[in-house]
Amino acid sequence: MTEIIVVTGLPRSGTSLMMQLLDAADIPVYADDIRGSDDNNPKGYYESQIVKDIAVDSSFLQEAQGMAIKIVSPLMAFADPKLSYRVIVMRREMDEILMSQEKMLQKDQTSEREKYRTIYEFHLKKTYGFLENNEIPFLDVNYSALINNTKEEVGRVGAFLGVNWSKRQTDQIIQTDLYRNRRDGA
């Protein structure tokens, strides 16, 4: 298989969680161990440092063929459009993303929330623009739905990628305590 499975989305929108699911389904993961696990992502980040330089050099994607790779938005727009992809776009309520990022950075950015909200809107727009312009198949997965309605959401992802998970596998991964920053009542 030469298709690259890309998990994209804004930072703190559940991209690492989705990578865990793909890992559990025995899909080979393109990642290094440079950024290990921490309190914010107890199961690790599933990232590759080389992805950060994708705007300059995207040749590493050749090696990621047949594998799953995490490329956060908006870096996805720098991927080589000549390669073949299947993309999962992780979505999460913007306020939750912003709060989660602030917590991770241990920084009060309430006075800049609108700024980051707008920047992220642009990032997503750019990502979707890239996917649509290059006719790349993609699936939106909502983080909250994945946590609260795991079976159905995992089923959708499985159908999109042609893989299956056992309930035990998904239960192990989806731990509701990860969902710490959700808004009250959300």
Add this chain to the structure above:
Amino acid sequence: MLLIGWDAADWKVIDRLMANGLMPAMKRVVDNGVRGRLATLDPPLSPMLWTSIATGVRPHKHGILGFVEQDGAEGIRPVSSNSRKVNAIWNMLTMEGFKSNIVGWWPSNPVESINGCMVSNLFHQERISGEVRDIDDWEVPDGSVYPERLLESLKELRIHPEEITGNLIMPFVPKAIQLDKKEDKRLTVIQKFLAHATTVHGVSTELMNTEEWDFTAVYHDALDHFSHAFMKYHPPRMEGIDEESFDLFKDVVIGAYVFHDMMLERLLNMIDENTTVVICSDHGFHSDHLRPRFVPEVPSGPAVEHAPFGIFAAMGPGIKKGEHIYGASVLDITPTLLSLFGLPIGKDMEGKPLLDIFHETKEVDYIESWEKVGKHGGDIVIPESSNNNNNAALQQLVDLGYISDLSISEKEGSSDYLKSVMRENQFYLAKSYISGGRFDEALEILLEIENRQRPDFRYLIEIVNCSIKTDRIALAEEYITFIRKEKLMNDQYVNVLEAQVHLKSNRSEQALVLLKEALEDSPNSLDVLIDMGRLCNILCLFEDAVSTFERVTQLDGDNAYGYHGLGVAALRTEKYEQALGYFLDAIERLYHYPYAHFHLGETFALMKNYDAAIQSFHVVEAIAPGMPKTYRWLLDLYEIIGDETQLKKYRKIVMRHSLGQKTIITGMPGPKLQEVLDYVEKSGLEVSGNTDDLYGSDFDTSERNYSDADPSDIQFIPLWAVGTIPVNYSCRVLFVNDSKENALYYIQRELSSENFLYSEALISKFSDQESFARTWLGQQPDLDVMYLDSLNQMENPIVKQYLQ
């Protein structure tokens, strides 16, 4: 074809000098050709503008952003031809086999292997590695001359500033002898730019004499430099300029223009009557009371002295004589040159050929893009210019105040400096997007470059403006809070910004308060006055609007927005003749002003001069095809005059724009509104909505799609619900004016009150509702609103069209 570029040349100065017989060559061109004002682009920075002139596209397309660029390593260099992403006119002419001489164009280093000759903008630099070279140790910078065979002969034509002696300076500064040359560097400026201009002129005449050519383009930057250095001494004496300096330097700008006229005369004498001459400038330069009192200490701060219109003049076979043209922009030069050569215009060009200059109608061909022609247009002769050249030209940009001092940057660290320079270029890119109406793209860039630790008020202002334009009110408010908290700007300036946010949020009363405060602080600020006048027009405070816009036109007799504002006030108060005059005044000053043409069309229509109205709306259609309500007007007007062919055409367009024919009737819930509704119903037309409940107690706003769902074409909506009119379903609105007291009386009677009770609370409520409704309606670009004062107006054919 001879194209002469004079950076910063301005008609205000030229007209005075021509009238006094001091620019006879220019007068010859103007008398025997056409003239007009050339609208600049924002930001008005020369390398960006001259590249737009040479390509027909805005900076975000051509790639020249600012004065410097990254040199591929860790450094910067003056902006070069390497950054240009599209073909310039000389490349297009090369593709078609025409021979060109290009001299001094900014930026044109390194030169390109075109069909013809190129001498770059670095050719005449005498400063190398930050040091002024002596005349006998003066290299020619790399990449300055193409073809190389010309290098040795052209080199000899260079004039070094040392060669500009006292005698040559005397015509500019007759009392130069009184100055201590060592102490006063102002004479050095004259020496330097006189030398540069003389070199450019010498090279141009040499190439025109010795080389075959179809096209010669000569660019002089001297007027801009002379103006930045000496316009402050130009008569009348500015406040803050001491009498002695004024007396010494008051003739420098005049001398510079006269000197350019002498060079022009020489060029005109070298060509025959079959050669077309075009003279243009990239922007103007304030020479009167609009000269700024201080230049902000920010990168490109001196650009505040630039005026928004440059010059355009053309003379030659097939070109009209002694006439004015209107509506030209720097983007139009390349399309016009192509049409003069009989070549097609790229559909991707943002300018248009100035066909008004020709006696006879000219056929114009179009191609998809000159980027796709696939012929060889010339290559850059060396990939990178040497560092020596870079330092020289960079220092010049520092001297001019366009970039920061390099010695400071070295202290800061080159990496930080590089970042700050690149950040500034991104700002110019954002400004270019704004100038092209692409606010989302601009905002995306601005938010990325904005740094809370090192805030730059220019970036923040544009962020707020773009947020308002893209309906991101919360973002605008967040930035205003930040600006206020950090005290980054004068309070009054922030008030103006915040007033815009209030206006966009339909909080007109708050906007009014802030603008009044700003005006108390800066009673002569044109921007504030224009904002205030517009708000008064929106709120139907027409007397205030008139006095405000009159103040604008008193301060700046060329301000198109001032005349337009006066026109709107006159139109809304049914003074149609007056309105007509004002809109024509506005158009004469700024042709590319769709709203002035649109309101002119409305005025003609209301005066029942339908043919003239149609013409005006056709102009709007041509210059702003994205204004859907123009098509509705054309549809109505062609229906009135009974032109079936055009009617079909515009019906199709209206359908394509998904514009409905829904008409909304609303207004102050008083007897006049009731009369209008009764009149419509008695005419046999069905009005949906509860017309017995003018106050709208039972109106349900939760039905967001009520207009789509309702089969009726005419709908009554209560005043307080005007903001719920769905703008995606294009509506035409008849707004019935009435006094709040009439409404109060009417509502009390409807509620069966036995005695009339004056209720301040209800009056205040009506006032708020009316203010909100007017503000909201005033800001919906796709809604047509007609205000009615009496039932008589229902007989107007235009109103009847609304109800058809």
